[in-house]
Amino acid sequence: MNIEREQIDSWELWNSFRILREHHSQLSIALDISPSLPSANSLGRWFGEPVRAAIIYTNSFLTNAKGYPCLSKCHQQLMSGFFNHSIQVINVQ
Structure with a gap:
């Protein structure tokens, strides 16, 4: 029996x-x-909410051509939006 698992919408839970x-x-x-x-x-809905912190994990970082850690363009745009809304960004392993 194959039961598909519904994807949970975190904003709806919130x-x-x-x-x-x-x-x-x-x-x-x-x-x-x-x-x-x-x-x-989906991400845009959060900017209308009282988000105080964003926790980003080290496995979200990529390695660029020079071997330095970087974020994908989508992650960069999201982080930029967080900074513009004075949301604290926390990096954890």
Whole structure:
């Protein structure tokens, strides 16, 4: 029997939780940024939310032609957006 697993939409989970807490003004969120990102539209929804921190893991970094760590263009754009919204970025292994 082959059962397909539904993909969980993290924003929908967040929105449900936020509604349960009646949009409390002190409620905020930290996002885990994985090596694979959802669509730009999915990511864009987070910029309207009270995101306080973005946790990016070292395995999200690539190695450039000179051997230095770098992020994909999509990750770079996301991080730039976080910096523009004063979101703290945390790098962990």
